[in-house]
Amino acid sequence: MDTDLTFSSRRSPVVCLHGCVASNQPLASNVGLDILKHGGNAADAAVAIAAALAVTEPCSTGPGGDAFCLFYDANTGEIRGINGSGRSPRAQTLDFLKGRGYTAEAPPSPFDAVYVTVPGAPACWCDAIQLFGSHKLSLQEVLRGAVELAEVGFPVGEVAAHHWANWVAALRDAGKELGGDLLIDGHTPRCGQVFRNPALAQTLKELGERGKPAFYQGRVAQAIIDVINRNGGVMTLDDLSSHDSEVITPISTEFKGVRLWEPPPNSQGLAALLLLNILDSFPLKVEFGQIFWI
Template identity: 80%
Template sequence: MDTDLSFSSRRSPVVCLHGCVASSQPLASAVGLDVLKRGGNAADAAVAIAAALAVTEPCSTGLGGDAFCLFFNGNTGEIRGINGSGRSPKGLTLELLIGRKYSAEAPLPVFDALNVTVPGAPACWCDTIKMFGSHKLTFQEVLNGAVELAEVGFPVTEVTAHAWTHWVAELREAGKELGGDLLIDGHPPKHGQVFRNPALAQTLKELGERGKSAFYQGRVAQAIIDIIIQHGGVMTLDDLSSHDSEVDTPISTKYKGVRLWESSPNSQGLAALLLLNIMENFPLKALGHNSADYIHILVEAVRLALTDAKTYVGDPDYVTIPLQSLLEKKFSSQRAQLINMDRAMQDVKPALMTGNDTVYFCVVDSQRNACSFINSTYMGFGTGLVPKDCGFSLQNRGANFSLHHNSVNCVAGGKRPYHTIIPALLTDCATESQQPQLLASLGVMGALMQPQGHIQVLLNMLEFGMNPQQALDAPRIYVEYDLKEDKWSVNLEEGIGEEVAAALRRRGHKVNWPVTGHKRSQFGRGQIITLGDWWDPSANHSDHPTRVLWAGSDPRSDGCAMGF
């Protein structure tokens, strides 16, 4: 497999006045922009992009996965969210798995049908339109762009073609086969090859016509259950029909005059906020961007934040999470150096540490509504199970559950797992009598890279004055817990100096440098749209505080930002 992926070009940030979209696929961005131009708002365009990406990047997202949404109301300043994560089948219990000879030491294979949780994305799409949409376009009209891509076909982009091939190979190595709807004559499509998915087009049409019931009841629901049962799973029609989204009350923290908003548990948004709280204790700008001192502090802070998240975050219906006390913690450099967190991370599965198989995208419209949205099937195609004549694969999000009985994330029937996917918004720190002002919609996807990515690109703007595109272009750091070696490791992307890697090794860090080519996928793929150039210390912000939209799209993906 060709692993060469050079980064030899540059992009300017997209600047526009009326509306802007940013996603990991140009055709999906174009679909979202078209919805804005036809009178839809940010929520309408976000769902249109979600559906288009389900067609064009099925190795990362789709109707068989989950989604989270954060929405900023430009008129009221209110921020609300939707938790579109599904629950495990009611029959999936720890006792059942033990009875099938699985344990914490010998967990079930990641692609097993028992890891299918109820897909929450279709309900999240419907509820996003219902709660936040303009209601100027019907749901069918919102989905039309995706339907056309599936019916007529589209040329597969470079990074997506690589991921498609990779995950087909991973499934086959595990003795699994991806459903034929997502292959061409039994093979993954190549870069530039036109791919059609008429089965998915039909499913999207039915969803547009009948809403949630078209997915969670009837033909599609029965096809989902049939293939899961056929492969040893325990999901039932009742598990599907009883699913619904939950309104999410976002959580936030302050940092030097701004406020970062994240989805609440069962998502890992808490990890990003804890990380930002820790980083506020240090003179980051003086240390220098991606210097050895800066990265050392970031690594220690990530270890603390992820360990707290893994200790406390689970389904809030099953565990009480002390959010306020955790967010009020302030950490010192001494504590970061003294605490040994390895034991707390023993519960992290290898599956949780891998993969870059999610789509994040964002939209800001002319009314300055913003929609920050993320959608995923978890590990590539998830389980690779494709319900008959449906055109999508089923996620394996249940692989995130723990089989340790005392874990807050222990598997149980009807429970949502610790969830990695998180969208984010940034506002100013308004007083109680003021309406908060939107500063940015942003996100970086990729398993446990996500909270790390959120904070790195945010600090690139806040501390180092980078514009949104520069903030995404800059080399990143990914801190992970290596289960095989029972220690933390630090992955440094190409562009970070060799002398920095050497200095970190002298401090005792296990360093992987340089990470190049397609392996850069571990650092995530992000999108950012800002209102105004507040990140530029030399700009006269009073001249154009929020009129101009600035946007960037990650060079590690195939996508782009577009505006008008």
């Protein structure tokens, strides 16, 4: 956490009988808990929380980003996964980047539109519900909590307000401007200030009603292409409409008697497993989720 953010929290571990959810935002966690109370399972709740976080912490990630999914089926013991990351535009080749004057030594600005890949999260949400969900709740019902947060508004948390302001400042320093939908009167919301995002509410509502085509075709897709192309990117409607998630076989390693699973590359899960394999060579004692040197 940033040293200039004066915020601390100490909580006891959550112990319960009938199921629990966890996220870094209480409002999003409440949305996931409501899904479980209405008969949904872990996959339903995870998608509901991801969508709610897209509303309450837009400075992190959301429908414009990527997602990975790991799902453990308690009935069969099977672990499956989804790679919900998107590809670069087809036209964005090495020759194209060289033609723009970019090299390994002189890359584009971190905020350049050429870094934008096809958003994979919405497709991953839809596929997670279809493949792993309880099928007791529709996608529309799963996304309803996030839609309500965006429509009615929510009080912005302290951590979110801090990072929100920092990223807007970084964008402006780079000569970029954040869309007005994520500002209040041209400014980032303060801690405790109620923020509404009706445009995102409409997008999530359409995603719930029509599934993947609502995002990767039509109004939303065209809006994505328009803003990317205005800023020098080369993504096309075909890049979006041809996107789909990939069902993957997770990879794993054993550490101190516990088997841990991760999505395979292109996720960074392999790095986490390699680090555990390295740590396994050291004299460590694992107790109550903490690691101690011996």
